[in-house]
Amino acid sequence: MTEQKLPAATRGPSDHTLRDQIVNAAMEYFSHYGFEKTTVSDLARSVGFSKAYIYKFFSSKQExxxxxxxxxxxxxxxxxxxxxxxxxxxxxxxxxxxxxxxxxxxxxxxxxxxxxxxxxxxxxxxxxxxxxxxxxxxxxxxxxxxxxxxxxxxxxxxxxxxxxxxxxxxxxxxxxxxxxxxxxxxxxxxxxxxxxxxxxxxxx
The missing domain is CATH 1.10.357 (Tetracycline Repressor; domain 2)
Structure with a gap:
């Protein structure tokens, strides 16, 4: 899935920062529960995003x-x-x-x-x-x-x-x-x- 940009008027962290935040959260979950047991829903909850929002940046957990x-x-x-x-x-x-x-x-x-x-x-x-x-x-x-x-x-x-x-x-x-x-x-x-x-x- 192609990465989508935030609206120009949105204030706050950049796409790059948000992607890093998701990846860092994934690292934490993988360290505690393993890659196989971690779900995209788990990652969404850890960073305070919706599951759908994470899919704006990554098409799957594998990605x-x-x-x-x-x-x-x-x-x-x-x-x-x-x-x-x-x-x-x-x-x-x-x-x-x-x-x-x-x-x-x-x-x-x-x-x-x-x-x-x-x-x-x-x-x-x-x-x-x-x-x-x-x-x-x-x-x-x-x-x-x-x-x-x-x-x-x-x-x-x-x-x-x-x-x-x-x-x-x-x-x-x-x-x-x-x-x-x-x-x-x-x-x-x-x-x-x-x-x-x-x-x-x-x-x-």
Missing amino acids: IGEVICASCLTQITQRLNAALEEAPSATEKMQCLFQTLTVAGSELFFRERRLFDIAAAASRDRWSSAERYEAWLRETTVAILREGREAGEFERKTPLDETAAAVYLVLRPYADPVQLQAALDTAKEDASRLAALVLRSLAP
Whole structure:
């Protein structure tokens, strides 16, 4: 649903402020009751709006969740990009991809427990924010592999798309909050071991 503007004569907070207010209320409700149990009616009551008024800004509860999820995933991609820029070689970039992805996801989704339900729903139900994030990770994996091949760090006999798909299969459990949760206690060490295994398989 297209966002509707408030009438020009209306005094008070802007549309942007109202949207933020709704999103913040959603975060609070999700933190206490979980994403699945929270309704749009709950959110409306928490901010003193009617349910219909919230639908002026968001077409569904999922759309509110998408805003929150996209913001969280952007934090992870920014952190990964910053770390990858500092890695001087493709080998170190591959190590960094596994390690930083695991640490960033663990800190964001499990220190901020209110975000876990949203991230899990996004992954399970294939929200657009989750699909964009997955596409970005795949593209980043391909870019690292291509850089390593051009530098002579990685083998070049296997088709690039096959190699990238295989590496992503190993990486994916650390990008998926549900799978990451299942091995959270040892995730950092496990990711390091798997990165080392992947790098040995990529050796020329």
